[in-house]
Structures are given as C-alpha cells and as structure tokens.
Amino acid sequence: MERMLLAAREMWRSKLATMGLALFLAIAAAGVAAPVLIPASVVRDVKFAARLTPPDAEHWFGTDDFGRDLFSMVLLAASLDLRVAVTVVAAAAVIGVLLGALAGLVRRLDEPLMRITDIFLSIPSLVLAMAIASVLGRSIENVSIALIFVSWPIYCRLMRGQVLSEKEKPYVRALRTLGVGPTRMIVRHLVPNTLFPVLARAPADAGLALITLAALSYIGFGPGPYVPEWGSLVAAGQAYIFQAPWLVISPGAAIFLTSLSLNLLGDWARDRFDPRLRS
Amino acid sequence: MGFLAYVLKRLALLGLVLLGVSLVVFLILRGMPGVDPLAAYIPPGLPVSPEALARLRQDLHLDEPLLVQYLYYVSDLLRGDWGHSRTAAQPVLDALLGRLPATIELAVCAVVLSVGIGVPAGILAAVRRDRAADIAVRIVSITGVSFPVFWLGIILQLVFFYALGQLGLPNLPSRGRVGDEVALLHPLGPVTGLYVVDSLVRGNLTFFVSAVRHLVLPAFTLSLIGLAVVVRIMRASMLEVLRQDYILLARSKGLPARIIIVRHALRNAITPVLTTAGTTLGILLGGAVVVETVFSWPGMGRLAAQGILNNDSVLVVGFTLFVATMMVLVNLVVDILYAVVDPRVRY
Numbered sequence: 001m002e003r004m005l006l007a008a009r010e011m012w013r014s015k016l017a018t019m020g021l022a023l024f025l026a027i028a029a030a031g032v033a034a035p036v037l038i039p040a041s042v043v044r045d046v047k048f049a050a051r052l053t054p055p056d057a058e059h060w061f062g063t064d065d066f067g068r069d070l071f072s073m074v075l076l077a078a079s080l081d082l083r084v085a086v087t088v089v090a091a092a093a094v095i096g097v098l099l100g101a102l103a104g105l106v107r108r109l110d111e112p113l114m115r116i117t118d119i120f121l122s123i124p125s126l127v128l129a130m131a132i133a134s135v136l137g138r139s140i141e142n143v144s145i146a147l148i149f150v151s152w153p154i155y156c157r158l159m160r161g162q163v164l165s166e167k168e169k170p171y172v173r174a175l176r177t178l179g180v181g182p183t184r185m186i187v188r189h190l191v192p193n194t195l196f197p198v199l200a201r202a203p204a205d206a207g208l209a210l211i212t213l214a215a216l217s218y219i220g221f222g223p224g225p226y227v228p229e230w231g232s233l234v235a236a237g238q239a240y241i242f243q244a245p246w247l248v249i250s251p252g253a254a255i256f257l258t259s260l261s262l263n264l265l266g267d268w269a270r271d272r273f274d275p276r277l278r279s
Numbered sequence: 280m281g282f283l284a285y286v287l288k289r290l291a292l293l294g295l296v297l298l299g300v301s302l303v304v305f306l307i308l309r310g311m312p313g314v315d316p317l318a319a320y321i322p323p324g325l326p327v328s329p330e331a332l333a334r335l336r337q338d339l340h341l342d343e344p345l346l347v348q349y350l351y352y353v354s355d356l357l358r359g360d361w362g363h364s365r366t367a368a369q370p371v372l373d374a375l376l377g378r379l380p381a382t383i384e385l386a387v388c389a390v391v392l393s394v395g396i397g398v399p400a401g402i403l404a405a406v407r408r409d410r411a412a413d414i415a416v417r418i419v420s421i422t423g424v425s426f427p428v429f430w431l432g433i434i435l436q437l438v439f440f441y442a443l444g445q446l447g448l449p450n451l452p453s454r455g456r457v458g459d460e461v462a463l464l465h466p467l468g469p470v471t472g473l474y475v476v477d478s479l480v481r482g483n484l485t486f487f488v489s490a491v492r493h494l495v496l497p498a499f500t501l502s503l504i505g506l507a508v509v510v511r512i513m514r515a516s517m518l519e520v521l522r523q524d525y526i527l528l529a530r531s532k533g534l535p536a537r538i539i540i541v542r543h544a545l546r547n548a549i550t551p552v553l554t555t556a557g558t559t560l561g562i563l564l565g566g567a568v569v570v571e572t573v574f575s576w577p578g579m580g581r582l583a584a585q586g587i588l589n590n591d592s593v594l595v596v597g598f599t600l601f602v603a604t605m606m607v608l609v610n611l612v613v614d615i616l617y618a619v620v621d622p623r624v625r626y
Contacts, residue, residue: 016418115299118296118299119296119299119300119302119303120303122296122299122300122603122606122607122610123300123303123561123599123602123603123606124561124562124564124565124602124603124606125565126562126565126566126568126569127561127564127565127568127598127599127602127603128303128599128603130568130583130587130595130598130599131304131307131308131592131595131596131598131599132307132311134586134587134590134591134592134595134596135307135308135311135314135319135592135595135596136311136314137314137590138587138590204424207424207425208424211425211427214427214429215427215428215429215569218427218429218569218572219429219568219569219572219584219587220584220587220588221587231427231429234427234429234430234433238433238573241433241436241437241441242437242441245437248430248433248434249434252427252430252433252434255427255430256425256426256427256430259424259425259426259427260421260422260425262425263421263424263425264421267417267421
C-alpha cells in the first residue's frame with residue numbers, strides 16, 4: 001500500500017506519465033459511458049441519403065458509408081477495443097506469471113517451459129496470432145484468444161528470471177532460517193518482490209495488444225459492419241479515402257491516442273519498476 | 280570452443296528450433312480443441328459429398344493419432360508439399376516463393392531506413408541524455424510505437440499521392456510496385472524478382488525510377504515499426520557503454536568527443552542492434568501483411584491477408600511457418616557472422 005502511494009506520488013511528478021494517465025482515463029470513461037449514452041440502434045440506423053456527409057455541427061466526425069453518425073460509432077467502438085486490449089493483457093499476465101513462477105520454483109518444469117516460450121518467441125506475434133485466429137474462424141473472440149496465446153510467453157520468461165534471482169538473495173535464506181515456511185515465503189515475500197518489475201510491462205503491452213487487434217481487424221478479422229471496432233472502421237473508410245477522408249481519420253486517431261496514452265504510462269512504469277534500468 | 284564447433288552447435292540447435300516451430304504450427308492447424316481440422320481444406324459453403332469428405336480425411340491421415348499425423352506433416356513439409364492454397368490456386372510454397380522477392384525488397388528497404396535513422400537518433404539521445412534532443416527522440420519513439428501502421432500508410436497516401444496530385448505538384452504513387460504504363464512499355468525480364476536490382480542490371484532506367492518511386496511510401500511506413508525498436512535498443516546500449524572505464528580513459532586522454540563516440544563507443548554499443556536484427560526482420564515481415572494490404576503491394580503478406588478473407592487457413596498457417604523459418608535462419612546467420620567478427624561470443 002505504502003509502495004503504491006509512493007509510486008503514485010512519483011507518477012504525479014512525471015508530466016508525460018500524468019498526461020498518459022489522464023488521456024487513458026478520459027478514453028476509458030468514454031468507453032464506459034458510450035454504451036449507456038448512445039442508443040445501440042445507431043449502429044443499425046442506415047440512412048443512405050445521409051451517407052458520407054462531411055463533419056458539421058450535427059455530425060462531429062461526419063457520417064460513414066451507411067449514413068451513420070461516425071462520432072457515435074467511434075465512441076461505441078472504444079468499449080470493445082479497450083475491453084479486448086485489457087482482457088488480453090490481464091489473461092496473458094496471469095497465465096505467464098503463474099507458469100513463470102512455476103518454472104522458477106520447480107526445477108523439473110523449468111527446462112520444458114523455457115523451451116516452449118523459446119519457440120513462441122521465435123515466431124513474430126502478429127504472424128502467429130494470424131494463424132491461430134484463422135484456424136479458429138474470423139471473430140473478435142477468436143482474435144482475443146489468439147492474442148492471449150501469443151502474449152503470455154514474455155511474462156513467463158520475465159517472471160521466471162525474477163523468481164530465480166530473488167530466490168538466491170540473502171534475505172530469503174535469513175527468513176528461512178527464521179522458520180518462515182515455503183507458502184508464506186512465496187506469498188508474502190517472493191511474489192511482491194518479483195511481480196512489480198514483471199507487471200511494469202503491462203501498460204505498454206496493452207497498447208501493443210490494441211494496435212495488433214486493430215491491425216488484425218483491418219486485414220480482415222474484423223467483426224463486420226454492425227459491430228463498431230476501430231480497425232474495421234478504418235478498413236471500411238479506406239474505400240472512400242479520397243472522397244471522404246474523415247472516415248479513416250477519427251477511428252485511426254482513436255487507436256493512436258489510446259495506444260499513446262498506454263505507452264506513456266508504460267514508459268514510466270518501466271523506468272520506475274525495472275531494476276535493470278534504475279540507476 | 281573453436282569456430283567450427285560453435286557453428287555445428289548452432290546448426291543442431293537450428294534443427295531443434297525448426298522442429299519446435301513446425302510442431303506449434305501443426306498443433307494450430309490440426310490440434311485446436313473444438314475445431315474440425317478438415318474445415319481448413321474445404322471452401323466454406325461448398326457442397327461436398329460424404330464420400331469425398333471421407334476420402335479427404337483419409338488422404339490427410341486425419342483419423343490417425345496426432346503424433347503420426349505430425350510425422351506425415353513434417354515429411355510433407357520437407358518434400359516441399361505445404362498444401363494447396365485456394366486463394367492463390369497454387370501450392371502454398373510456390374505461391375509464397377513467387378511473392379517473396381516483392382516482400383524482401385520492401386522489408387530490406389524498411390530495415391535500411393529504420394537502422395539508418397534509428398542508430399544515429401539513438402546515439403544522439405544517449406549522448407545528450409535528459410536534454411532536449413533526448414526528450415525529442417524519446418517522444419518521437421513513443422509516438423512511433425503508438426502509431427497504427429495501416430493508419431499511417433493511409434495518411435501518407437492521402438498527403439503524398441492525393442493532396443500533392445490535387446495541387447498539381449509531383450506526387451508519389453500509392454499502390455503497386457511499378458506504374459502500369461511503365462510495365463507495359465518498358466517490360467523487365469525476370470532476374471531476381473527484386474525490381475530495383477533487376478532494372479539496374481538490365482539498364483532499364485525508366486523501370487528503375489518507377490520502382491523506386493513506388494517503394495518510398497510503403498518502405499517508410501513499414502520502417503516505422505522497426506525504427507522505434509532500434510532507437511530504444513541503441514539508446515540503452517549506448518548509455519551502458521558510455522559508463523565504461525575505457526570511455527573515461529579515452530576522455531581523460533583528451534580525445535575529441537566525436538572520435539570517442541564513433542570509434543570507441545559505437546563499435547561496442549551497436550552489438551545489441553545487430554543481434555536483434557533477426558527479430559526486427561520478423562516484426563517487419565509481420566508488419567508487411569498490413570503495409571502490403573494498404574499499398575496493394577503484391578507480396579506474401581498481402582496474399583496471406585487475402586487468404587484470411589477466403590478462410591484459407593492452409594495458406595495463412597503456411598505463411599506463418601515460412602516467416603518463422605526465415606526469422607530463425609536470419610538469426611542463425613547473424614549469430615555466425617557475429618562469432619566471426621567478435622571472438623568473445625564463442626567463449
């Protein structure tokens with residue numbers, strides 16, 4: 001708790017991180033509020049007479065090729081894109097941290113688990129995710145599963161390294177001599193001391209997951225025209241790029257700003273929690 | 280350890296890694312829980328008689344245990360039989376190899392650009408740590424990682440093709456590898472498949488100019504993916520090297536800063552950039568799927584993206600295996616070259 005307060009105070013001092021946090025909170029708030037404030041019927045409100053209207057006072061971002069209000073579409077998409085990015089990273093971190101801790105603590109499992117992560121890490125993640133999602137079938141759920149599949153190994157690797165180095169530190173031996181049991185040692189001492197540096201990756205990884213999701217969606221894994229998603233909004237708008245450039249500008253900017261906010265947070269988190277970079 | 284022993288050890292390791300990669304790819308194609316592996320081989324919606332399905336199932340050995348299937352799969356791969364792609368109407372391996380030069384041309388240009396810009400930028404940031412230049416480089420690099428490349432590509436098309444063209448200024452082409460007219464009037468016989476190289480070899484200057492102009496936007500877009508990685512690694516590595524004693528010694532000898540940085544620090548600091556070259560190439564090949572789609576670049580990545588729309592998993596999975604293999608091979612070459620240059624690696 002004390003550690004968290006300290007971290008929060010330090011973050012306040014870093015202007016970029018504060019900006020990132022503010023930006024992320026604003027987008028997340030929009031993502032949460034959008035489905036409440038905007039009626040879901042907007043998505044099916046096809047008006048061909050009003051299609052490709054440039055941005056004006058009524059339609060801030062203009063209308064799309066179905067004549068729908070693009071501002072509502074982009075806001076509605078925020079909830080889906082953020083949900084997927086956060087879920088993917090959370091799931092990957094939980095799986096990776098658990099397996100990594102296992103590899104670091106149980107010697108027999110170390111070698112096989114590390115070889116598995118080696119293989120995963122030797123295939124570019126976007127390309128691996130493509131294969132998995134393609135076999136599972138085109139849908140956002142399957143893309144999320146594919147992204148979890150390709151994101152856990154790095155957490156496993158980092159956690160294992162942390163546990164192995166922490167395990168050898170003198171304080172662990174001292175506590176053991178004092179009669180601290182293995183469960184208490186792991187829960188109270190090893191986990192808190194190893195987890196922060198590993199989880200410092202999470203914000204930047206969420207940004208990466210968001211961009212990868214949008215990219216996969218853009219190349220054809222998207223959820224179709226009746227589910228707002230940023231990457232597929234860009235793909236749909238590209239057909240009218242010279243006629244109605246605003247169609248790609250706003251959803252693309254939404255991806256960029258969200259990912260930027262996460263990367264600003266991530267950059268700070270890495271400097272703060274990664275012991276290798278602390279000087 | 281001698282050099283030869285090192286190379287042999289790396290080759291043995293290469294075999295194991297490729298086996299592992301093929302196993303992962305095989306399990307994706309055949310071992311996914313709840314997915315009938317047969318579905319990958321039949322176009323959706325195509326009426327197929329139960330007898331034909333049964334025959335296909337038998338041909339693919341789908342009723343055998345997974346391990347046996349895997350052995351069949353690997354032996355097929357080794358014989359060059361990577362399955363048939365509906366999208367390309369060609370065997371998968373032929374389809375990929377046919378489009379490889381286009382992708383290589385794009386990826387190599389992108390690597391050159393990202394190293395050419397990233398290394399100096401990383402050095403600048405490290406040397407002027409926490410000063411304006413460093414902060415500027417870091418902000419640009421964070422912005423770069425956050426940029427969705429497909430969006431960047433579309434915006435570049437909008438500005439450098441459309442807007443410039445509308446203003447009557449010289450603009451850059453937004454799609455394809457060469458102008459249609461140029462391809463018709465100044466055709467190029469096949470040499471390597473790399474248009475820029477081939478047109479020079481054949482002295483076809485018109486073709487060369489068109490090919491280079493077509494490369495600019497996609498190569499720049501793709502390079503952005505590698506750029507942020509290169510800058511970050513270069514900066515961190517340079518900071519580390521600048522802390523070393525021999526740099527202090529060089530400084531106290533009164534050597535000019537330029538010489539210290541270029542002659543002493545850079546040589547050692549560039550190592551991590553080189554060792555991650557294979558990984559960077561892999562990331563760029565992944566990015567190529569997106570960039571080739573944006574710019575209608577006729578490479579492997581665009582084919583794979585078309586395969587996705589066609590539910591042609593045999594092709595998509597084949598592409599994954601191909602890219603992973605390339606990445607592993609490049610990593611091997613880098614490691615061996617590295618051991619030639621720097622004997623410390625072999626220990």
